[in-house]
Amino acid sequence: DQDLLDLAAFLANVSGDFPADGSILLNERYLTPEDLEATPTSELRRSYVSSLDALRGVTGSMRADGKFEMAPVVQAVEGLFEQSMTQSSASLLLSTVKSHDEYTYYHSVNACILALAIGRMIGIEREHLIPIGVGAVLHDIGKTAVPTATLNYPGRLDEEQWKEITVHPQEGALAILAAGGPGHEISATVAFEHHARFDGAGYPKISRQKRPHVYSRAVAVADTYDAITTRRSYRRAETPNHALNALLMGAGSGYDPDLVRTFIDMMGIYPPGSVLEHDGGVAVVVSRTSEPGGPLDTLLVRDPQGNDIDPEPFSLHPDSVRGQLLAQDSGIDPAALLESVDQELLSS
Ligand SMILES: [Fe+2]
Known part of the structure; x- marks a missing residue:
């Protein structure tokens, strides 16, 4: 317990030196039109795959000898950052x-992409954004210190198991501090x-x-x-819109209310990846809405009879949405439509 307090005191000390503790800058755009030049989607996918690979590598070496190399992680996050700037x-x-088998890896890379997007929204500069992304990718790396039987335990955890789980944030922080790298105190x-x-x-x-x-x-x-x-294994997925609602319900208690508002502004009421039913069939939202309440940029993927069709661009007014489907249940993979x-649209 003394170790935990020491670590907390150390991190509190260094994090006091990061800017923006407690306040948010809304929102200095630092993209220029030249930055928005489209790059091939394949580059973005490559960065995604590199990030998964880096995380597999880190997890392997953490399990083998309790430490890892930071450089491949930083490189992967830099790639994601560059690609997400332009697209x-x-x-x-x-x-x-999503991946059911490799849940943690995919989830961590997704969290990284979303954290980079939020960070950009609130005007955090690259120098800090990369370590934030690294921290997001590695946020659960301390779980390698938790017994697998506890991690995969299907029922309610007893006190001992819960204690084992709750060490993962500090185990992760210690491993990151040991690995070093630019801005690693932030990560x-x-x-x-x-989990605070x-x-x-x-x-x-x-x-x-x-x-x-x-x-x-x-x-x-x-x-x-x-x-969300x-x-x-223990619960179903929820729609993107439902997840935004859950964040909204927790704003001010679990989550920073300004950041929740920023996130909803950024994602729109129906975030990219939303699968929406309307009179014309089923459409998938593929881009952020440019104005609140404005038409949604979607791809129509099913006709009104429920037949799959070749995806075609469709501008959908939010008032015409009749229902939302869960991507997995509907057999539609939004990311595959990229x-x-x-x-x-992709750079907007
Ligand atoms: Fe966690």
Whole structure:
């Protein structure tokens, strides 16, 4: 327990030096039109796959000898960052990809993409955004220190098992500090605080006096959104819109209310990847809405009779939405539609 307090004191000390603790800058765009030049979607997919690979590597070496190399992770996150700068909607659409077998890897990369997007929204500069992304990718790396039997335990955890689980934020932070790399204190702080709630509850239990750093709060929003929209063995997935509602319900208690609002502004009421029913069939939202309440950029994938059709661009008014489907249940993989979307939409 003394070790935990020492680690908390150390991270509190370094995180006090990061800018923006406790306040959010809305929103200096630092993209120029030249930055928005479309790049091939394949580059984005390559960055995604590299990030999965980096995470597989880190997990393997953590299990083998309790430490890992930071460089491949930083490189992978830099790739995701560069690609998502030029193709922001594409990266949000790609972040809806799921894997049941490799849940943790896909979830962590998705959380990274979403955290980078939030960070950009609130004007965090690249120098800090990359370590935030690294922290998001590695947020659960401390789970390699938790016995597998506990991680996969299907029922309610007893006190001992729960204790084993709750060490993962500090184990992750320690491993990141040991690995080093540019801005690694930021990454360690994000991992350390990813289960700390905005109101001071959550774990590790350090102090209710100090809120988690704003970077950690951003990652918590990204982490939660992706987790809710993903099917697990013990619960079904929820729609993107439902996940936004859950964040909204927790705004001010579990989550930073300003960041929740920012996230909803960024994603729109029907975020990219939403599968929507309307009179004309079934459509998948493929881009962020440019104005609140404005028409949704979608691809029509089913006709009114329920037959699959070749995806075609369809501008859908939100008032025409009759229902939302769960991607998995409907047999539609939104991320697979990426290549069918007009390049111009993907950079918006
Ligand atoms: Fe976690």
